[in-house]
Amino acid sequence: MEMFLKTREEYQKEVRAMRKNVWKDGHWIEDLFTEPSTCRMMELNCYKYDMLNDPECQPLMTAKSEFGDYKVARWLTIKHSAEDCMMSSKMKRLIFDNVGTCAASACTGWNAMQTIFAVGYDCDKEYGTHYYERITNWLKKVEKTACKVAGALTDAKGTRLLGGAQIGQQADPDVCVHKVAEDEKGIYVTGAKIMIAHAASAHWLFIVPGYRYNEENKEYAVAFAVPRDAEGVTLIQTDIRDNNIKPESWDDMRFNDHCSWIIFDNCFIPHEHVFQNGEAKYSDAFVTLFTANYRSEIGGCVAGQGDMMIGAAVVMNRANGLPDKVIQDKITDIMMINNMFYGIGLGALLDGWMHECGIWFANPNVGHSNKYWIGKYYAEQCRILQDIGGGIAETGCMPNYTDCTSPEMGPTIMKYIKANPAVSAETRARAVRLCEWLEYGNGFLAFIHGGSSPDGAKMVVRSCYDLEYLAKKACFVAGIDEVPAPVVKGK
Amino acid sequence: MEMFLKTREEYQKEVRAMRKNVWKDGHWIEDLFTEPSTCRMMELNCYKYDMLNDPECQPLMTAKSEFGDYKVARWLTIKHSAEDCMMSSKMKRLIFDNVGTCAASACTGWNAMQTIFAVGYDCDKEYGTHYYERITNWLKKVEKTACKVAGALTDAKGTRLLGGAQIGQQADPDVCVHKVAEDEKGIYVTGAKIMIAHAASAHWLFIVPGYRYNEENKEYAVAFAVPRDAEGVTLIQTDIRDNNIKPESWDDMRFNDHCSWIIFDNCFIPHEHVFQNGEAKYSDAFVTLFTANYRSEIGGCVAGQGDMMIGAAVVMNRANGLPDKVIQDKITDIMMINNMFYGIGLGALLDGWMHECGIWFANPNVGHSNKYWIGKYYAEQCRILQDIGGGIAETGCMPNYTDCTSPEMGPTIMKYIKANPAVSAETRARAVRLCEWLEYGNGFLAFIHGGSSPDGAKMVVRSCYDLEYLAKKACFVAGIDEVPAPVVKGK
Amino acid sequence: MEMFLKTREEYQKEVRAMRKNVWKDGHWIEDLFTEPSTCRMMELNCYKYDMLNDPECQPLMTAKSEFGDYKVARWLTIKHSAEDCMMSSKMKRLIFDNVGTCAASACTGWNAMQTIFAVGYDCDKEYGTHYYERITNWLKKVEKTACKVAGALTDAKGTRLLGGAQIGQQADPDVCVHKVAEDEKGIYVTGAKIMIAHAASAHWLFIVPGYRYNEENKEYAVAFAVPRDAEGVTLIQTDIRDNNIKPESWDDMRFNDHCSWIIFDNCFIPHEHVFQNGEAKYSDAFVTLFTANYRSEIGGCVAGQGDMMIGAAVVMNRANGLPDKVIQDKITDIMMINNMFYGIGLGALLDGWMHECGIWFANPNVGHSNKYWIGKYYAEQCRILQDIGGGIAETGCMPNYTDCTSPEMGPTIMKYIKANPAVSAETRARAVRLCEWLEYGNGFLAFIHGGSSPDGAKMVVRSCYDLEYLAKKACFVAGIDEVPAPVVKGK
Amino acid sequence: MEMFLKTREEYQKEVRAMRKNVWKDGHWIEDLFTEPSTCRMMELNCYKYDMLNDPECQPLMTAKSEFGDYKVARWLTIKHSAEDCMMSSKMKRLIFDNVGTCAASACTGWNAMQTIFAVGYDCDKEYGTHYYERITNWLKKVEKTACKVAGALTDAKGTRLLGGAQIGQQADPDVCVHKVAEDEKGIYVTGAKIMIAHAASAHWLFIVPGYRYNEENKEYAVAFAVPRDAEGVTLIQTDIRDNNIKPESWDDMRFNDHCSWIIFDNCFIPHEHVFQNGEAKYSDAFVTLFTANYRSEIGGCVAGQGDMMIGAAVVMNRANGLPDKVIQDKITDIMMINNMFYGIGLGALLDGWMHECGIWFANPNVGHSNKYWIGKYYAEQCRILQDIGGGIAETGCMPNYTDCTSPEMGPTIMKYIKANPAVSAETRARAVRLCEWLEYGNGFLAFIHGGSSPDGAKMVVRSCYDLEYLAKKACFVAGIDEVPAPVVKGK
DSSP, X not given: OOEEOOOHHXXXXXXXXXXXXXXXTTEEOSOTTTSTTTHHHHHHHHHHHHHXXXXXXXXXXXXXXXXXXXXXXXXXXXXXXXXXXXXXXXXHHHHHHXXXXXXXXXXXXXXXXXXXHHHHHHHHHHHOXXXXXXXXXXXXXXXXXXXXXXXXXXXXXXXTTSOXXXXXXXXXXGGSOEEEEEOSSEEEEEEEEEEEETXXXXXXXXXXXXXXXXXXXXXXXXXXXXXXXXXXXXXXXXXXXXXTOOTTOTTSOXXXXXXXXXXXXXXXXXXXXXXXXXXXXXXXXXXXHHHHHHHHHHHHHHHHHHHHHHHHHHHHHHHHTOOGXXXXXXXXXXXXXHHHHHHHHHXXXXXXXXXXXXXXXXXXXXXXXXXXXXXXXXXXXXXXXXXXXXXXXXXXXXXXXXXXXXXXXXXXXXXXXXXXXXXXXXXXXXXXXXXXXXXXXXXXXXXXXXXSOXXXXXXXXXXXXXXXXXXXXXXXXXXXXXXXXXXXXXX | OOEEOOOHHHHHHHHHTSOOOEEETTEEOSOTTTSTTTHHHHXXXXXXXXHHTOTTTHHHHEEEOSSSSSEEEGGGSOOOSHHHHHHXXXXXXXXXXXXXXXXXXXXXXXXXXXXXXXXXXXXXXXXXXXXXXXXXXXXXXXXXXXXXXXXXXXXXXXXXXXXXXXXXXXXXXGGSOEEEEEOSSEEEEEEEEEEEETOXXXXXXXXXXXXXXXXXXXXXXXXXXXXXXXXXXXXXXXXXXXXXXXXXXXTSOSOOXXXXXXXXXXXXXXXXXXXXXXXXXXXXXXXXXXXXXXXXXXXXXXXXXXXXXXXXXXXXXXXXXXXXXXXXXHHHHHHHHHHHHHHHHHHHHHTOEEOTTXXXXXXXXXXXXXXXXXXXXXXXXHHHHHHHHOHHHHTTOSOOHHHHTOTTTHHHHHHHHOOSTTSOHHHHHHHHHXXXXXXXXSGGGTTTTTTXXXXXXXXXXXXXXXXXXXXXXXXXXXXXXXXXXXXXTTO | OOEEOOOHHHHHHHHHTSOOOEEETTEEOSOTTTSTTTHHHHHHHHHHHHHHTOTTTHHHHEEEOSSSSSXXXXXXXXXXXXXXXXXXXXXXXXXXXXXXXXXXXXXXXXHHHHHHHHHHHHHHHHHOOOHHHHHHHHHHHHGGGTXXXXXXXXXXXXXXXXOGGGGGGSSSGGGSOEEEEEOSSEEEEEEEEEEEXXXXXXXXXXXXXXXXXXXXXXXXXXXXXXXXXXXTEEEEEOOSSSTTOOTTOTTSXXXXXXXXXXXXXXXXXXXXXXXXXXXXXXHHHHHHHHHHHHHHHHHHHHHHHHHHHHHHHHHHHHHHTOOGGGGHHHHHHHHHHHHHHHHHHHHHHHTOEEOTTSOEEOOHHHHHHHHHHHHHHHHHHHHHHHHHHOHHHHTTOSOOHHHHTOTTTHHHHHHHHOOSTTSOHXXXXXXXXXXXXXXXXSGGGTTTTTTSOHHHHHHHHHHHSOHHHHHHHHHHHHTOSSOOOOOOTTO | XXXXXXXXXXXXXXXXXXXOOEEETTEEOSOTTTSTXXXXXXXXXXXXXXXXXXXXXXXXXXXXXXXXXXXXXXXXXXXXXXXXXXXXXXXXXXXXXXXXXXXXXXXXXXXXXXXXXXXXXXXXXXXXXXXXXXXXXXXXXXXXGTOOXXXXXXXXXXXXXXXXXXXXXXXXXXXXXXXXXXXXXXXXXXXXEEEEETOTTOSEEEEOOSSOOOGGGGGGOEEEEEETTOTTEEEEEOOSSXXXXXXXXXXXXXXXXXXXXXXXXXXEEEGGGEEEESOGGGHHHHHHHHHHHHHHHHHXXXXXXXXXXXXXXXXXXXXXXXXXXXXXXXXXXXXXXXXXXXXXXXXXXXXXXXXXXXXXXXXXXXXXXXXXXXXXXXXXXXXXXXXXXXXXXXXXXXXXXXHHTOTTXXXXXXXXXXXXXXXXXXXXXXXXXXXXXXXXXSGGGTTTTTTSOHHHHHHHHHHHSOHHHHXXXXXXXXXXXXXXXXXXXXX
16 A cells, blocks of 8 residues: 655755744754754654654554545544554554654644544534534645644643633733634734643644633634744743753763743634634533543553663663573563553553544543553652662762763773673663663653643543442442432531 | 343242252252352342343343344353453443442353363364364353353362472372263363352353363363253352351341352263363463453453442441542542553453454453552552541441340440431441451452462563563663673573 | 569459450350350460460560569550650560460550550649549559550540530430549449450450540540449440351461440449549540550551561461462562561650650651551551462352361362372461451451541641741752742632 | 861861862862852752751751760761661751752761771671771761761672672672782772762761672772872762753752762772771671661651652642642652651661660661662652642753743743742742752662662561561461471472
């Protein structure tokens, strides 16, 4: 079957042709591929295009087009079944297995698009709008380009005391993205979406509301697609870690995750790319649908990172000079946690439901639980890796690349890094940095709050259980005739 | 669609007509339905027949026949897909939601049958045997009878130091079930299968090997079906709890689980009911296939018991006189654990595989993890319920039914049991016993080792991860050229 | 140094001479030492008197008298230092190590006495009462008798919605023990203290308030000592487990814990035994002081039970036929948990404080944490033991003593219980019952709520941390000039 | 009582007068107080001298001299009782409460000195050496100088397959510190001690063996004191985090921990500072005694860091605009973990023992458990803080100081950081960095392996339990006559 792909060279050319609207360290970044703070992130994206062209990876990286008998990048197709969703989870795990970090613009953007189809469909049915057609047209236009799409839900938010319904009481109206003007060509938006993974490496951004709004503040109920480098869009990169690490240094990994704040300043969006425009009633449907699937499929990501931890543990332990058997029980614990994340996620998908428009969504009760468990157990995987690595991989306590390679002190340092006689000191040094990266540098970062908080997950789960039904069943078993009524305090 | 069901009355009649081969407390049980130690177990089975006849339950309790366009009890059908398996898990959860304990002869027997189809198919292919046809014939014969089938894997085993391959070194050859003779009509077996849930209430027993055997001891490689009351079969009931509790007492619940030791003493099995007869190479395929599915689908059971705990917590807390809000966080924790068990199980099924004969099996890596997590977290649900109930529901520390209802002391005791003015003292007493039952009396019993041990699960999971592959990926990310070789101690 | 002890024979004689005011199973118990439901509890108490007379145990079981240069039973002395308290914890661990269950009337009664000294002292100072002298006189009178003393705080309580301050709103005033009359000889009390460990085997009961009361309901602020068999006192035994197990059966252990509901019906207490009589302001000082020490010293008890679990694990595993190495990691986990309980408790004592009257009390912040961790981890020790024992020790699933020893079926059952050829089937059967007893029958019962609930512990701990102080320190480190003020919702 | 202290100015002057033997980032550090990578560490040490001079802190920061009736810095005194040790733990907690990180040269050096007294005493007794006198003389010399002392146990170690007894088989003899020559003035040592906290800020280094050696390799059995800037000593600083952060930036905290590799190259140690010189039999006594106390007293450190986390949580949550109540349960969990670490540590001290020379040591069984629990639960405190902080404090995902303060983009960024209207954006930014620092930057680093590994702790604990004793007790309770013998595999 014909395939529409993209090479790393094409990708580089496209990104370099974009407007320079990415800021870091006091300047606009001239070339994302060579800037020290972003070069590893961009290499990650290039590598994913390599994978897209790799026949071994293509069964997961590509899928049949929505619109014809050919294949396109999987993240530009629609998921119609639990199996489709599982393939998405597996693709992300494959990417993590290879690059050790976030699947980046093949995840949140895709997932946001999925919700736009469904919410658009419902909206059209009630209001006679044409969002479903618009998003269809957008997809038709881009599916063969293998472009990258970042999705963005999280607003700057202002004080947390005020939610979407009280947005009007915020001191600054811009803390959430909103429409500031409209004309026949399109709308104009202002505000900030923050902590958006891989926005800087994407071609497109999908913006959806992060709160439930109401009629009084319906200008916040906006969803749209916008090119990353559109006028009125500014990206500020955020990671403080890799500022000044030289590209050749082994203190950072081949690849890296990254994150942007996206600032909209009276940014124009043509109507054809607007997918919600004031239909406040449907504003939080994006969040609901997005999070259920996101939290289910993310199992593949976290398990993929766990896979990398297992590999790192094996390498580190051998570099230390010890037999694999020594760490057997500990890596089994990592495996068990891996399988929990991956398993709950797939379980939520199997027990999912089909939206009227033919798109599959996860069971929210089970799906949100996955995020709770990931938030609880991801740190445990890090802890186990730390336990395995020994002090040197735990303590941020190995001399840095500059010193390891300095003519004056380097040889002495490497003499003492050397452990297993059959493994070079450099390999051990790199293994140490890999462990550190996995423990503090990377995934630990976002697995608690990424895609909304554990407390949010708890609320969803609680709402899915029917206490009166369960109380009734319990009474039956215990031979209690009358289910006791809830106690009301103060009565 | 036509349905072939069975009523509780028909079931009672059938069981009462059986040979009296169930022993407890020094005598053969005359009537399982009225004997104090078994009456609650039998009521559980009756109630399941009520559910089979309840139109609200039938979508889960029944399914389309394997052989025609009509419906039969779901546990007498074959699972051909992840969805079929999910329906099995959901049916078990529904049963637990209603009776608070084990799904009993609609689980292990069914699952054993499933493996007999697949193993028989493979065996036939290699050896030209006819097991697939035999089990098909058996199913055709019974599918319309809604009969109950208990499955049995676990042998008495003798010393644990010797596994299946060393069975010949056991002091007593009978510690595992084996063939002692054969003639043209059938085979004769001796030995014991122990700790078999709901064997006494079943119509049929499915016996499969519990170890991997080899050519030297192939007489142990036997699988067969046998009526519960066949000559040469004796059942010994084991629970020490409910010996002497009067049927009307609220110290035990409406229903109860139970367990048997099945003793075979030169028991004759006609060839048509023999599904393995010396094909040692395929002896452990039963275990492998059985446990993967069992440990996946059991998520529904444990979550169902968790559901009952949530209901019990609500009732107990109200009986104590407190608002639901007080226990909100604690029952959310029970819910999260529930969803973990249920979710991992379904996930293993979605990521499963189809056997050549068209039967679906779970992903063993994920499926076995579920057992690990159940074994680890089930006790936590009990602990939370205990925490919620307060001292009276924790301590085995409430006066018993006899004293609560004694004319002399009963009124005084009930005066002090009374808490919430709107709830009777009897309701609170019953709620206490329900909590105790859930904490110690019931599920806690078997969820660690039922269907093989957590250590067994760990071994399977470990074998599913490819360490060299993962080490290679880790090295790539860290820029390590050569994957370090395993360290061999003593070299 | 001279020692004042007591033998088991003397104890038996004393108990048998008491009024028959203990009720169970519909009748007053004639002889606690032979009644099936209480014989094991009484044997436990006898055995403790054996230990008191055992020179090896005397360094822990006895201590120097408060009043002279001789030794008495340690639980009739006063603890003046962290070391004294540690010896108490060690004594309890020794008892648990020997009998596997609760230290019984050498714990709560002693601890209650300790608080009566301190609270009495404070009360006397403010009100000119003479409680300190009264408790001193009481101790002088009994210290040489090695008598047993049970302490009782927990009232029946009625609806939990109403605490001590709202006791007047309870439907039944008797749900907490209170004074109903007073004359020049003494006071008269009515009400119930429930779930009181080892009350039936004690000589004396120490009753202290279980709530903070106020002036409106000061008749509830009563503390006193009363002989177990005084007129107006009735004990109702509660454990439903051991009703009908024959004394010779191995289905129950040599010893057992037990629990009473103590009913006061217009019971007369002479003034000399009254230690609080309406001083409501000091009513909850008993609870506060009692729980801090109780929850610290209990570490020795729970660790002692953990010790017994380790021993049971070793025996069970050997009876199964496996090398000790197989369970090494699992019992190490039990040990770690043991050391946590024991260690936190001792830590709270070391960081304790001396009351003006010269008595030592634990640091409540640390002490209450211990109960939280015990409540959380005790179940984990049970779970590990269950994991070690295998199915037979987990499932309540071994035939009972009657059947194991029946002439007809016994030999067959024992044939299949036999595992390790060097260990008798009876030993394995007994090991199974020991494991079950430890998992469900015994300590699991009371370690969550015994001595007040985990939620109560949380409240105490929270009150011990100064958030503003910590916020200030955090701001200093981060270079924040002004500590943000608390946010008030609705403002 | 007279006090011998030191001011920050005196300390600065002394350190600036030292030889420049500290290397980082390709150069010898000229001034540790102004170098970006070390300025925060040195400020931490200065601040501790401020605390030493602060009357409010002096009760913990100072103690009575060993040699006279005056006070000196507490870390230059000897601990003779559980109370002394508790004061050490409390002093460390106070320091952590104030600076949020490691107590630095008032901990490991002190603890090493403590062991030198005891091991020296034992050695002298057996061999007639004079180590006890030497260390006494050293202490007399320095006690009034309030100097800082870092202790060092951990060698570079080479391949982990070879322990102390096989050190001769290492490819490089220098992987552990050892004597290479000796003359009448002293000894000459070569090798590396790595990952030594706060070595660069200390006046003295205490070096003790990190393994048990034997007669064949007794040249490794060396212990000594050496000035930090002695000839033949080189320190390499290791933390890769703070390389390039400007001193005024809020991206790092006011203080910081740090770590050195100490390289000895034929370094001369005069005999008067040598405390072990070939007495291999006593080489591991340092480790044993050191770790028991270290792991007990560290409870104060980790709890102090937990205190800082609680403070950070409160500040962060208020900066986010939420009421304290929202995080109440979560910070209670941090408190409980705090109390566990602190409590177990103190418990090990209370149950400790006095060495013949009058020095107090912790119970190793309980003390080592503390490290196990710290290694297990420290990450949980970080996780909870991360959960509380929200995405912005979790993801390394806030723009950096340079960008927050850039004239071009700073105002826009700060507009979107602003949350609670009553709290400045800068305060929120600083709170974010404080949370990140606590989660990844600091204590998480060393609490698993610092002072030896969790596996080491397990081995010690295991060796402290007597399995045969416990098995015997278990058998007694279960009525088992004969304790089963251990099963030997292969027999």
